[in-house]
Amino acid sequence: MKILHHGAVNGVTGSCHQLIINQHTSLLIDCGLFQGEDAHPDLSIDFDITTIKALIVTHCHIDHVGRIPYLLAAGFKGPIYTSKATASLLPMVIEDALKVGVTRDEKTIRACLKLLNKQIIAVNFKQWINLEFAAAHRQHETVQLRLQRAGHILGSAYIEIDIGKQANTHRVVFSGDLGAPYTPLLPAPKAPYRADTLVIEATYGDKNHQGRKQRTRKLKSVIERAVSDKGVVLIPAFSIGRTQELLYELEQIIHRASKQSLWQQLQVIVDSPMAANFTLQYQHFKTLWDDEAKQRLKQGRHPLDFSQLHTIDSHREHISLINYLSSKQQPAIIIAASGMCNGGRIVNYLARFLSDPTTDVIFVGYQGRGTLGRDIQEYGPQGGYVVINNEKVTINAQVHTISGYSAHADQDGLIKFVTGMRKKPTLLKIVHGDDNAKQALAQKYREVLGEGVKIEIAR
Template identity: 40%
Template sequence: MGEDSLVPFSEWPVEPADIDYLFLTHAHIDHIGRVPDLIDAGFSGEILCTHPTKALLIPMLHDAMGFSNRSKEEVKRLEAAIDELSWGFEYQQSFRLNKGVRFKFGHAGHILGSCFIHFTIPGDPAPYRILFSGDLGCKGSPILCDPDPPDACDLLIMESTYGDRNHEARGDRTQRLEKVLKRALADGGKVFIPAFSLGRTQELIYEIDRILSSQKQGEAAGQGSDLKNIPVFVDSPLGLNVTHIYGSLSEFWDKESKRLLKEGDHPIDFATLFAVKSYRDHQKSLTVSGPAVIIAGSGMCTGGRIIDHLEAGLEDAKNDLFFVGYQAKGTLGRDIITYGSRKNGYVRINGEKVQVNARLHELGGYSAHADQSELVRWVEEMPEKPGKITLVHGEKEARTALQKVLEDRGYRL
């Protein structure tokens, strides 16, 4: 599901009841959010995904359906149906469907469980091969295995989200985060980090854990430690649930995370990490004095518990607000960046004028999507050029830019 996911089912070329298989590339809600609607429309086929996506599927949809008009009984019915219809599969193993069609999942490196899908369809004189990229991630992302090299195919359907740009360097982002955290917390204020519950929250916990582990080593060598006693609050029920699920799926982590776990250093847990579970605990967290770090959803400040923290803390000049992801036009996050940097700048939260006195920081290198150079490099890793490439899941400008780059390299689009 991607850019055309809002097309009414009545306009689909196939009736939902006639669909045998639904493939999910990962568990972000913009890719799975219409699964309950599809079931209500008559779909009763099999839902195929990786094992981690299967584990994340119902928690993510349960949270999303909580914002719908469905009753608790309807939500339970749909969750039971989804659990019954969905199946998890291994990476890099070929599986057979009806009529001899085969599929294989490859690591996509976007979030835990994300995959691209290679289909082989019987044909004469040769089978026809289709590769669907899903959302591709970046190499070197915490916890995640790097994207696998793609197999050869006749048709490549590829995402183009960042087809017109390249990201900031990722290699030193942990060091940059540490530097900004030290400076931000030196005055005893709070650091607010809006973060999406699935993916970004776990990456931040991982990197703060790496910072603290590095400081422990420095302390053992007689050097000072600036952050070891600073509390880090995860104020997001969904983020906490997803982090717990991530922790239970260590067999799907990358080699570095597995090594840390084996050595007794859990990469997404540390002594000063605190879970803010109930709404009562959330209310208490609003009055916690600094220094402290608060990670809360939503990532673009469009809702969730981060709103209360910003309403209570944006006017305090000792506080800092870290943006670690894109802030779309029309979101509170974008408004804070736009107006907060101005003299006497302010935004409106819950209809009230809130002065932006907190210091603002935009930390690059945290995108979960491959950029233009990484997308091109991934295609070039194929053992042979695909017969044709179709670009999807990107704005027109991004698709056009990526198309030109690929055509200049001799690819057919």
């Protein structure tokens, strides 16, 4: 048995890992798109897929699923295992990815989605399933799969794979992206009972987040200061996960605010049809919410559908809103994709409002190297500039970062995921992080786990 890494080794995008069980059989965990500095124009599958019997999807962020159409085009016909919520979200994500980055041809898109839907197998959390094909060449060898809740976004899972007979199995765990503790809406991930080999993400391997109360206070104070000059607040956010968490927190702030407060008049605008569709899916899968969120529902509140929330659907409405906000001194909170500002409607807002000193940009998620979001974070405080649509845009806006809203576990969370296991891994492979984050996390693991665990930074 060995593991090959086809992405997420030189950064945080392109997650794709191949678990080779024997010379005839392997499994693919995720098949994601490269973004930012890691992006390259040729997205075709550049590794041998002849032994890959199944794809297992941890969650449906584009950096974990964006290359699935290319995998299908390369001839992959095996099952695609994922959670029930992810199975519901995945076709929407792939359809959008095709339209944005590949083709607008409806016939091609429909053909791809037909294949995808045919191959998806929705799996319950906490339930072991036998992968029958794995024993085709070795009758004594069995392979079982189980999905556990990862708390990152709706439907996200970490993957447990048992190889061998029950009395002598080797358990491989792939973390996918682990959620942060006390994240709104979803419960935090629980450590697995055991892992012999663990492949773990390291997005925030060198940092710890602010506490939830701190980040909520900061969000509230930043927005109050930002709208005091009648400017707009731009929040780049991923359509799945971050947008819904922000709405949940904003509803709570509005609920607690006095009736005379500016919060009662402030409009919250989600300018993303995708985000609106995913928010409906979050509402549909309420059973996956945490206890706090379920309690709010019992109180008659609607954390993802409150009165001051408005959704922009068509491109025409999108352009009209930008023009309206440009001509009026009308404060508003705009939540739009993409989360790293590498495309989507947020780019049009940034092009128009980034040079306006009454504008505030709030980053609530990780900004990958080479992305527009990272450039704004880096050059904004210096009064620098960025290039948008081939035009130089001076950054006069105030730029804020609230790291506590990341949907990724921080260093403490990543450490607890391992130390919480009853039976610790003998091999730990670190992926999905910038070099500093991976090195810092590896050192921390060496300190807390000792010499009994082999720790590798995947290459």
